Amino acid sequence: MKITGTVEYRxxxxxxxxxxxxxxxRYTLLGSRGDLKSAKGQRVxxxxxxxxxxxxxxxxxxxxxDKLRKL
Amino acid sequence: MLRLMPRPRLDERITVALLTTAAALIFGLAxxxxxxxxxxxxxxxxxxxxIEVELRHRAPLPGKVLxxxxxxxxxxxxxxxxxxxxxxxxxxxxxAATLAQLRAREDVVWAEPVMRAEALWLPNDxxxxxxxxxxxxxxxxxxxxxxxxxxxxxxxDTGIYPVxxxxxxxxxxxxxxxxxxxxxxxxxxxxxxxxxxxxxxxRDDHGHGTHVAGTIAQSTGNGxxxxxxxxxxxxxxxxxxxxxxxxxxxxxxEGIRWAVDHGARVLNLSLGGGGRSLAMESAVAxxxxxxxxxxxxxxxxxxxxxxxxxxxxxxxxxxxxGPKGEAAPYTSYxxxxxxxxxxxxxxxxxxxxxxxxxxxxxxxxxxxxRWFQGTSMASPHVxxxxxxxxxxxxxxxxxxxxxLTASARKPGSYGGAEVEVSSEKYGAGLLDxxxxxxxxxxxxxxxxxxxxxxxxxxxxxxxxxxxxxxxxEGAGALFWAGLGLGAGAxxxxxxxxxxxxxxxxxxxxxxxxxxxxxxxLPGTSALATAAGYVGxxxxxxxxxxxxxxxxxRPVQNAFGALVAGLAFxxxxxxxHAAIFRTVALPWIPSFLMPVWLLAFAIFAWVVGRGLxxxxxxx
Numbered sequence: 001m002k003i004t005g006t007v008e009y010r011x012x013x014x015x016x017x018x019x020x021x022x023x024x025x026r027y028t029l030l031g032s033r034g035d036l037k038s039a040k041g042q043r044v045x046x047x048x049x050x051x052x053x054x055x056x057x058x059x060x061x062x063x064x065x066d067k068l069r070k071l
Numbered sequence: 072m073l074r075l076m077p078r079p080r081l082d083e084r085i086t087v088a089l090l091t092t093a094a095a096l097i098f099g100l101a102x103x104x105x106x107x108x109x110x111x112x113x114x115x116x117x118x119x120x121x122i123e124v125e126l127r128h129r130a131p132l133p134g135k136v137l138x139x140x141x142x143x144x145x146x147x148x149x150x151x152x153x154x155x156x157x158x159x160x161x162x163x164x165x166x167a168a169t170l171a172q173l174r175a176r177e178d179v180v181w182a183e184p185v186m187r188a189e190a191l192w193l194p195n196d197x198x199x200x201x202x203x204x205x206x207x208x209x210x211x212x213x214x215x216x217x218x219x220x221x222x223x224x225x226x227x228d229t230g231i232y233p234v235x236x237x238x239x240x241x242x243x244x245x246x247x248x249x250x251x252x253x254x255x256x257x258x259x260x261x262x263x264x265x266x267x268x269x270x271x272x273x274r275d276d277h278g279h280g281t282h283v284a285g286t287i288a289q290s291t292g293n294g295x296x297x298x299x300x301x302x303x304x305x306x307x308x309x310x311x312x313x314x315x316x317x318x319x320x321x322x323x324x325e326g327i328r329w330a331v332d333h334g335a336r337v338l339n340l341s342l343g344g345g346g347r348s349l350a351m352e353s354a355v356a357x358x359x360x361x362x363x364x365x366x367x368x369x370x371x372x373x374x375x376x377x378x379x380x381x382x383x384x385x386x387x388x389x390x391x392x393g394p395k396g397e398a399a400p401y402t403s404y405x406x407x408x409x410x411x412x413x414x415x416x417x418x419x420x421x422x423x424x425x426x427x428x429x430x431x432x433x434x435x436x437x438x439x440x441r442w443f444q445g446t447s448m449a450s451p452h453v454x455x456x457x458x459x460x461x462x463x464x465x466x467x468x469x470x471x472x473x474x475l476t477a478s479a480r481k482p483g484s485y486g487g488a489e490v491e492v493s494s495e496k497y498g499a500g501l502l503d504x505x506x507x508x509x510x511x512x513x514x515x516x517x518x519x520x521x522x523x524x525x526x527x528x529x530x531x532x533x534x535x536x537x538x539x540x541x542x543x544e545g546a547g548a549l550f551w552a553g554l555g556l557g558a559g560a561x562x563x564x565x566x567x568x569x570x571x572x573x574x575x576x577x578x579x580x581x582x583x584x585x586x587x588x589x590x591x592l593p594g595t596s597a598l599a600t601a602a603g604y605v606g607x608x609x610x611x612x613x614x615x616x617x618x619x620x621x622x623x624r625p626v627q628n629a630f631g632a633l634v635a636g637l638a639f640x641x642x643x644x645x646x647h648a649a650i651f652r653t654v655a656l657p658w659i660p661s662f663l664m665p666v667w668l669l670a671f672a673i674f675a676w677v678v679g680r681g682l683x684x685x686x687x688x689x
Contacts, residue, residue, distance in 0.1 A: 011417055011444065012371050012401060012444060012445045013279055013316070013341075013371070013443060013444075013445040013447050013448075014278055014279055014282060014429065014441060014443045014445075016316070016371075028317075028344075030313075030315040030316065030317040031315055032315070033314075033315075033432065051317055051319075051345075052319075052320070052345045052346055053317055053318050053319035053320050053322075053323070053344065053345050054312075054317070054318060054319075054320060054323060054342045054343050054344040054345050054351075054378075054379065054380070055312060055315075055316050055317035055318060055342055055343075055344055056228075056229070056277075056279045056312060056316040056317075056341065056342055056445075056447055057316065057317075057344065057371065058342070058343040058344055058368060058370040058371040058372065058378045058403070058445075058446065058447070059370070059371040059372050059373070059401070060372065061344070062317050062344055062345070064315075064317070
């Protein structure tokens with residue numbers, strides 16, 4: 001699935017990356033920290049899959065990032 | 072029936088009165104603030120270069136006077152005869168000589184080096200003072216009696232990296248359940264990512280798990296960095312979350328089962344999300360059934376709705392509060408929340424977070440002390456407190472949870488304003504490890520003592536009614552000493568005695584739990600199990616009663632009297648454990664545990680009664 005939105009950093013649990021999606025939802029992103037950091041505050045298109053597992057974020061559904069494209 | 076029995080003899084009544092007074096005194100001492108420590112001229116708590124002098128009247132003194140105050144007469148408290156209390160600054164090199172000189176003077180009542188104010192064991196970790204959260208959770212006072220000895224806490228998380236402020240000797244063997252090599256960021260020896268994630272390598276490659284582990288058992292008193300809740304507990308790294316901070320429910324469920332099967336008695340799950348997973352739910356139920364406390368973070372949604380696994384039955388859900396004891400803005404809440412604990416609130420500033428050592432940006436080559444916030448930080452405070460409670464001989468997870476919730480403080484009591492109490496946000500209230508430990512060491516010991524004394528008095532009365540106890544064979548001091556020992560009444564001394572002499576920490580345990588503490592090392596779990604069975608049955612007093620019974624005139628015989636007392640004390644201890652349901656033993660279903668304990672309490676009582684009730688001597 002492809003979702004567009006803005007990459008946001010939340011100071012939770014030592015740092016959680018989230019995607020404020022255009023559809024109003026908020027996803028916790030699972031992906032390489034370096035890639036996410038470089039996209040902080042930017043509009044991106046994320047290609048990935050919804051992850052029904054658990055993680056450290058505990059704030060909204062998790063989106064596993066396969067590809068991150070800056071818009 | 073009772074009326075037919077003779078009234079207790081006078082000396083017996085005096086003994087009971089003395090015993091009660093002694094118990095009340097011990098309780099009083101343990102309950103109130105600790106007496107001032109003996110004035111030692113050196114030691115870790117002495118502040119070099121400072122002397123306090125009590126003078127009969129103002130007089131010139133060597134050194135620089137920092138503070139001077141008229142006080143009441145020290146000895147008589149006479150408001151009309153004042154003395155002068157002076158704080159002096161002297162050259163640290165000449166402090167001993169100055170002290171001797173002052174003490175020799177006629178007008179000096181006493182002189183002593185100034186010591187750090189609290190008699191508590193205050194760790195020398197330099198940044199301990201910044202850890203408001205440990206103090207708020209009541210850790211420093213709890214450390215006087217318990218430091219988590221013999222309890223293994225599994226950190227089911229991103230792993231634990233053996234950073235320098237964690238004692239590597241206390242990290243037990245763990246396991247890695249994360250299989251995707253692309254989500255494994257630990258460099259292999261060559262510097263690249265490991266081709267295959269090893270299942271034995273549970274080192275952290277994110278930072279989260281290492282921070283959580285630090286809250287539970289950071290090296291404390293090592294003169295470095297910061298402290299942790301249960302400094303002597305063992306840490307078991309169970310890696311179920313990848314370098315990205317996520318993981319799947321299958322791996323987490325597997326991790327839970329593995330940890331319990333390998334000796335973890337407290338599980339910390341600072342993770343959550345996803346939907347309800349039957350695999351995870353049944354793993355949590357399994358862990359609890361096998362005697363583990365499963366502490367989980369409530370979630371960081373900032374709204375109503377506790378995340379899984381915290382919301383599963385059998386999990387102990389923890390919400391987060393900030394430094395003022397008020398619910399943190401990010402914490403999830405709901406009816407499943409059992410307890411609130413410090414998780415930090417960085418909206419009040421960076422230092423309002425939870426400070427532990429972790430990995431800088433997940434980079435294993437660089438450690439850093441960082442303030443984190445989240446319900447993940449609240450959960451390990453509770454897990455550490457559970458380890459403290461368990462190290463005092465409680466093995467049933469239900470009893471640990473009841474102790475923690477029953478001793479919880481009212482929300483808003485960390486010095487903040489009173490807040491509206493919402494059980495959905497705070498559960499039973501704010502974690503107070505000190506209160507939980509105090510309940511175990513003082514109140515429970517009193518209960519055991521009371522049960523034991525009532526049982527003993529009844530047996531004595533009965534034996535005397537049957538004229539089985541000859542007049543000069545009454546219960547003596549040794550009998551009552553044995554009873555106190557068997558009932559675990561020495562635990563009441565723990566907050567006093569163990570504070571500086573931590574090797575006396577076994578005083579904090581009821582005798583039945585001593586074996587477990589010392590055999591509870593990894594690899595010797597069969598021994599620990601055996602010790603548990605021996606302790607929580609009447610085998611020990613029974614084994615001692617046999618030789619005592621064979622010897623002549625057992626009650627008069629010192630050994631017999633001691634063993635008879637021990638048996639009644641043991642009966643009191645077992646009865647307490649049956650009523651308060653504090654004990655779980657492997658292979659015995661929890662609903663049968665009270666029956667087992669009650670049966671052995673009666674047996675222990677019969678053993679004591681048997682020692683008293685021998686045939687009258689011809």
